[in-house]
């Protein structure tokens with residue numbers, strides 16, 4: 001007796017499971033062994049009803065064995081292979097292709113969408129076998145390159161296909177609609193704030209982490225949110241990576257090249273942001289993979305949460321563990337933080353006086369330090385405009401650049417980066433590892449001396465120095481310049497003199 005191959009999930013990874021069914025005489029009973037969870041036990045009822053819809057009434061003692069026994073299995077992913085195993089054991093299914101089968105059954109035999117189709121497609125490709133899955137999952141696997149996948153609407157249709165009575169339905173090629181980017185707010189609506197606008201553009205172009213510090217009403221939250229509208233589109237590889245996370249969570253997997261933009265509130269739990277919980281699910285930091293994770297009112301976040309973000313922000317992956325196991329999720333995020341300059345919010349404000357004592361200010365500055373702040377490439381002040389500045393701006397009605405214009409520059413700068421770093425498997429300047437910084441970000445002797453002098457003056461750490469170089473590279477890319485020049489370095493240095501250890 002050979003088993004029907006199915007899958008189970010461990011994080012964003014699909015693992016193969018063999019479903020073996022044996023039927024002996026006696027009173028009707030179904031037992032499922034091999035560490036099934038509640039959902040697998042419930043699948044008994046679904047499978048039985050779905051088979052009845054095909055006209056098969058199960059009889060006898062049926063034992064279902066899910067192998068290997070030592071890995072936990074979950075969800076309705078195994079309904080289809082269990083049903084096929086029962087059909088096989090009853091002699092209704094003889095030959096069937098060597099493949100992976102997945103899907104949850106409705107009581108009437110329909111195949112329901114399951115989570116994990118994208119990881120399953122990766123596994124099928126690795127094993128060199130086709131994947132059979134519910135039609136509702138077709139769209140998400142269509143983007144996985146090199147996978148052979150077939151879909152079916154219901155169990156009856158799947159069985160006819162496997163018996164060769166119906167041609168298999170290949171997953172149609174992916175169609176990625178050109179969705180307009182939602183620039184809301186649009187940079188055209190943001191008054192003044194030349195430096196913060198520029199920093200936002202550099203952040204989007206090179207995927208650099210950004211800190212915006214300003215009083216309430218300065219527009220820092222608006223600037224942070226406007227970044228969503230200037231991000232470059234996801235490339236094919238990045239698109240599949242983001243689908244992998246969403247598919248694992250069973251979320252909407254409509255393919256889109258729009259980068260994720262996730263806002264986290266300071267009341268959020270560490271599990272919801274970093275991932276974990278009973279099912280070792282990915283958190284916001286993984287949902288924001290290849291996009292933006294925005295933490296507004298950063299100083300209000302609990303220390304243990306920000307400490308937990310250090311590794312994923314630095315490494316681009318996050319490992320979550322529990323008694324049930326350890327899984328890794330991708331987490332290459334562009335981190336955007338917004339914070340007030342002091343506890344009362346008005347330190348350095350042109351109009352309202354700050355009520356904080358020097359001790360208060362010192363205590364507050366300590367909140368704006370630590371491992372996350374040390375990993376911010378761009379730090380800018382977002383001062384509130386004075387009434388006269390606002391009037392002057394309003395009077396002149398000087399049109400500000402729109403998000404669409406800025407995004408064009410960002411896209412061109414990102415293209416230069418993709419071409420430059422392709423051979424290293426990287427996509428943007430923020431990802432450049434330390435060893436490549438020295439080898440690939442070369443300066444003229446005069447510029448090197450200038451940077452060394454400034455680094456000493458500003459007390460920059462070695463890591464801080466690398467960050468300046470990477471940002472300089474992005475500034476040069478936005479300008480379309482082949483080499484990093486002094487003006488690019490000088491500008492990059494203006495974004496690094498506020499908080500943390502540099």
Ligand SMILES: [Zn+2]
Pocket residue numbers: 342343344345346347354355356
């Ligand atoms: Zn204050």
